[in-house]
Amino acid sequence: MSLYTPSHRIAVSYIDKSRELYLHRGFGNPYRWASHANAPFAKLNKPLSECTVAVVTTAVPDEDAGSKRKLWSAPCNAIPENLFTQHLSWHKTETHMDDLGSFLPLAHLKDAAEQGRIGSLGSRFYGIRTTFSQRQTVQEDGPAVLEMVRQDQVDAVVLIPI
Amino acid sequence: MSLVSRYLEENGVPTVVIGSARDIVEQCGVSRFVFTDFPLGNPVGKPGDSxxxxxxxxxxxxxxxxxxxxxxxxxxxxxxxAEDDVSWRKSFMEFE
Known part of the structure; x- marks a missing residue:
């Protein structure tokens, strides 16, 4: 059997799983995931083949950065061999993070730019913090990423949470 | 991450989220979402499968x-x- 399937339509509820785990551990007031009735929508205002595309990750450069949880960025012209993700909640008994392309496809984006599918890859990629504080994400990380996006003249952004 | 996507969209920057936690992203509400039904970690595709x-x-x-x-x-x-073994769904954040 190939891995291709056109008809899979179920998904794990991580909201339920995290709530159950918190309650099991004795936290009486489980984390409330962000919830919105509406969502904003910005249209692409030129062909993708003319757009500069940037990418955002939750991975960090190394273990030290994992404990500090700071906003960061790095140039795309030197693609890192790998990034540190051990502090994040990926499925550690089922998979591994040894292939950057599986969670931060800088090389594939570069190929897409060379092939003309996108205009170019942004000069930097951005790393944001995973934090319980939604206020921090909205009031600090959002504006900081927007500022870098504008500095780098980025037209569209691919965000890849791990 | 979804909150940052929303912030960019509110300021006129088109975005797409590629992720594996469907409920978290959809409850937050983003403009565009590619859902990959995999264990958390590799939303862009299996390691090694370029x-x-x-x-x-x-x-x-x-x-x-x-x-x-x-x-x-x-x-x-x-x-x-390929065996469509979905035990990974249960084994994440499992207790007892």
Missing amino acids: DMQKAILEMGFNLLESAAFARTTVQAPFVWN
């Missing part, structure tokens, strides 16, 4: 071009393993 990674990234490009309104989700047409 063709799959390119196909999923291409779905993101396609969504940037074609989505007509907010909260558009598409699902990547891949399963985690």
Whole structure:
């Protein structure tokens, strides 16, 4: 059997799983995931083949950065061999993070730019913090990423949470 | 991450999220979402499977071009393993 399937339509509820785990551990007031009735929508205002595309990750450069949880960025012209993700909640008994392309496809984006599918890859990629504080994400990380996006003249952004 | 996507969209920057936690992203509410039904960690495709990674990234490009309104989700047409063993769904955050 190939891995291709056109008809899979179920998904794990991580909201339920995290709530159950918190309650099991004795936290009486489980984390409330962000919830919105509406969502904003910005249209692409030129062909993708003319757009500069940037990418955002939750991975960090190394273990030290994992404990500090700071906003960061790095140039795309030197693609890192790998990034540190051990502090994040990926499925550690089922998979591994040894292939950057599986969670931060800088090389594939570069190929897409060379092939003309996108205009170019942004000069930097951005790393944001995973934090319980939604206020921090909205009031600090959002504006900081927007500022870098504008500095780098980025037209569209691919965000890849791990 | 979904909150940052919303912030960018509110300020006129088109975005697409590629992720594996469907409920978290959809409850937050983003403009465009490529859902990959895999264990958390590799939303762009299986480690080592470059063709799959390119196909999923291409779905993101396609969504940037074609989505007509907010909260558009598409699902990547891949399963985690050829035997369709879904024990990974249960074994994450498992206790007792």
